[in-house]
Amino acid sequence: MPSGESGHALKVESWGDPSILVTEFPDIEDFHGQLIETVLRLEQDPEFTRHFDGHVGESKVYHVERWDCPAARLIDARAKALFTSALKKENAVVDLSWASVYRAGNYCLPHSHFRSAASLVYFLDLGDEEAGGRFLFTDPRLKICCRHEPGRMTYPVGPQVRPGILMMFPAQCVHMVTPYHGTRPRITMSWNIDDKALPGNPLPN
Template sequence: MVGKVQTETTVGAVRIPALPADLKIFPMDKDVGFIENHDIAAIQKPFVDQLIGLDEQQRATGAMASLAEGGQKIRNLDTLGSPVFDALNNRAKALFMKVTGAKAAIVDDCWANVFRSGEYTMPHSHKRAVASVVYALESGDEDAWDRDPMNGLLTFVDPRLERCCIGRPGYVSTPFHPPKAVKNYMVIFPAHITHMVTPYVGTRPRISIAWNIGPTEVPGELRHDGGMR
């Protein structure tokens, strides 16, 4: 996807700026932070419904190799004709440029993760990007965290992050995740940081959108990270 960022994106009668006018980046650890996205969250339902329909179609063609695949992957999101995705994609690139100071934002890979009950993602990182961005599109069952406080959470598990190693530097004993109170966060972090998604148990699907972004195009074959091989 090209690196140009639009000033705003139109979704129906709503104009969505590249970044919120009251932008605040909430830090979680060094180079790991998130923003809130109330404007997009208010209009995203058609995109959620579209992804759920595509997820059902893909699952009907065959089962995944493992529950650890990270949910059903829906790719080529820029071909779906969704103005909501266009707004999200524009914001992810704008956030990358804001945080890194880069003059361009080239998306090397982008996909939706649709988690059904029992699915999760193994710890991994991304080799072909400077930063990774994740948007929490749909958190799943409203009582998911009442049943299990670690239900379906994007979690950082990297010994290079101080917050992961409060007991002893370099030893992961305190994994952390974005705050549950923020339903539609967009988090950005260095692509080399190890992260995972804990097992999700629920009836409604849990959906996230992920981007791997850099300031320039990466040569060579794209191999998707985080899957089972």
């Protein structure tokens, strides 16, 4: 189980489907400020960042493991710990990791992730309240998306999330982010993790 500095195991629960796992860290006051500052600073650094036209958020800041930031090392270790403990794997090899920054008008169309077995998303800052930016699953392979008839995806669904929640799901699960309308940046972090190194380039074109 992933643990905080206290060493106590954290509760990991499924949400909506046995393959979707959620845990929550109680110590976000200790490191979120540093982590948010680092994401917004590195967003200006072309070595780490690619900018988009808003269809997958405004910016992605890649390679969490290379950020010179203790808070980033902490959450990176927690993501890998959730993978190894919950999936009973000996190794957690990060194929690609990044932060996503959403500003007003940004959204993300339904998609799945490349290559890896598992994807993880950490909710760092949800931005302004009641401003959209909902993370939702849209996959007919998930029963939770097919409440009226098996295999017929009728409505997107997702958990209520807060800053400090880390969620893991099979990387092939289709998901999306609804349009965000707030003024404060909405920031999430993501990892694609497998139990072995994968050949080829993990960065999308």
